[in-house]
Amino acid sequence: AIPLQYGAQYSGKRTDDAMNKWRSNRFGQFIHWGLYAIPGGVWNGKTYNYAAEFLKASANVPSATWDSLMYQFNPVKFDAKQWAKMAKKMGVKYMTITTKHHEGFCLWPSKYTDFSVAGSPYKKDILKQLVEAYNAEGIDVNFYYSVLDWHHPDWRNDIKSPQDSVAFKRYLDFAYNQLKELATNYPTVKAFWFDGTWDNSVKKNGKWTYEVEKMLKEVSPGVIVNSRLRADDYGKRHKDSNGQLMGDYESGYERRLPDPVTDTAVTRWDWEACMTIPENQWGYHKDWTVSHVKSPLELLEMLVHTTSMGGNFLLNFGPTGNGDFRKEELDIATVIGNWMGKYGDAIWNCDYAGMKKEDWGYYTKKKNSNQLNMVVFNWPSSGLLKVRTPRGMVLDKASFVDAKGNALKVEEIADNQYLIQVPVKLYTSPQVIQVDFHQGA
Numbered sequence: 001a002i003p004l005q006y007g008a009q010y011s012g013k014r015t016d017d018a019m020n021k022w023r024s025n026r027f028g029q030f031i032h033w034g035l036y037a038i039p040g041g042v043w044n045g046k047t048y049n050y051a052a053e054f055l056k057a058s059a060n061v062p063s064a065t066w067d068s069l070m071y072q073f074n075p076v077k078f079d080a081k082q083w084a085k086m087a088k089k090m091g092v093k094y095m096t097i098t099t100k101h102h103e104g105f106c107l108w109p110s111k112y113t114d115f116s117v118a119g120s121p122y123k124k125d126i127l128k129q130l131v132e133a134y135n136a137e138g139i140d141v142n143f144y145y146s147v148l149d150w151h152h153p154d155w156r157n158d159i160k161s162p163q164d165s166v167a168f169k170r171y172l173d174f175a176y177n178q179l180k181e182l183a184t185n186y187p188t189v190k191a192f193w194f195d196g197t198w199d200n201s202v203k204k205n206g207k208w209t210y211e212v213e214k215m216l217k218e219v220s221p222g223v224i225v226n227s228r229l230r231a232d233d234y235g236k237r238h239k240d241s242n243g244q245l246m247g248d249y250e251s252g253y254e255r256r257l258p259d260p261v262t263d264t265a266v267t268r269w270d271w272e273a274c275m276t277i278p279e280n281q282w283g284y285h286k287d288w289t290v291s292h293v294k295s296p297l298e299l300l301e302m303l304v305h306t307t308s309m310g311g312n313f314l315l316n317f318g319p320t321g322n323g324d325f326r327k328e329e330l331d332i333a334t335v336i337g338n339w340m341g342k343y344g345d346a347i348w349n350c351d352y353a354g355m356k357k358e359d360w361g362y363y364t365k366k367k368n369s370n371q372l373n374m375v376v377f378n379w380p381s382s383g384l385l386k387v388r389t390p391r392g393m394v395l396d397k398a399s400f401v402d403a404k405g406n407a408l409k410v411e412e413i414a415d416n417q418y419l420i421q422v423p424v425k426l427y428t429s430p431q432v433i434q435v436d437f438h439q440g441a
């Protein structure tokens, strides 16, 4: 192995209570909210199709002009309790909020910058209201923090001169202080979600990324840090120069999921996928007709797919500049929430079942149980669901979660091969069949 000072600190999955809770949450709400929500992808009457939170770059807006959006930030419809109630009904167990995105605007009154809610007509601490409201609903809150900062004069994309070094050191001190401020002032926050760490300037500062993770865990014991923060001694990200995952979970799946047949290696570590509802919009965009908007059932399948591979699914919402949600997002929250209300037990505290993927859908397995869930998206016209079990696993009985009393016919047609007989029907949402099993000889 290559000797490293700033590589992975441990291997395997964390098994402490904080990480077990993070893992059991499975379904989270991502919220991207900042000044970019005010123009919503439109600048000087022109609609830019690229991600709305990148509008400053897409529309080539001068920094002084963009930063003056701060004086328009006054979300009169913002109601943290209402947001938290919607999230609770949707069935999420955690929420990740952008404390500061690439634009540099802070949703809390940071003492290290004037470019925050404190400088806006709104004035109040948004993070404090969200943490209190979501925690009151029993939902954990995590903080997204962009290391990339277009506003700060000392930010550098790369270090190409001694002057760059001096300036970027000032920037890294600023970011370190902000992160310590966040961990100190919001002690119930469970995890830090780092982004904007792809530039050479950060890759050349693996030591700083190591020190940030160390500081956060000292200030907030048990806190969880994603792999995106970290660069090792040689600038390697996510996995160090020895191929070991850095941080507490892998967070490279952005708008994509691992393949359930060829990518089962991900089941060996903790990981999370984050997903947009349109093709590529994290911040609020006025016009969602510019790309495919995923239906509730498409998103629900992604949630089940992710759970079936032992990952967490973080679904993104982009509130408007006024602090309310668009109808499409409210409808998705309702449909998914209705399903989670009936079948959430097949998601929460469930994990990879260690079984071969079948065409009809996905398996999830309740932690520390002999309860196997079959979430069926593709209903078989044959009325037969094929199940291949690992050696020694014997199926005992199966029934619809909705009809526990009506046992389904389970036929073992060969060693470790079963057929479960189901009615041939057209369903309009995925069905969940619960299977009890035991470990045989």
Ligand SMILES: C[C@@H]1N[C@@H](C#Cc2ccccc2)[C@H](O)[C@@H]1O
Pocket (backbone or CB within 6 Å): 051, 053, 195, 254, 274, 282
């Ligand atoms: C979680 C997501 N990561 C951010 C990004 C990005 C990006 C997109 C293209 C090229 C380089 C970086 C998005 O703005 C959103 O915050």
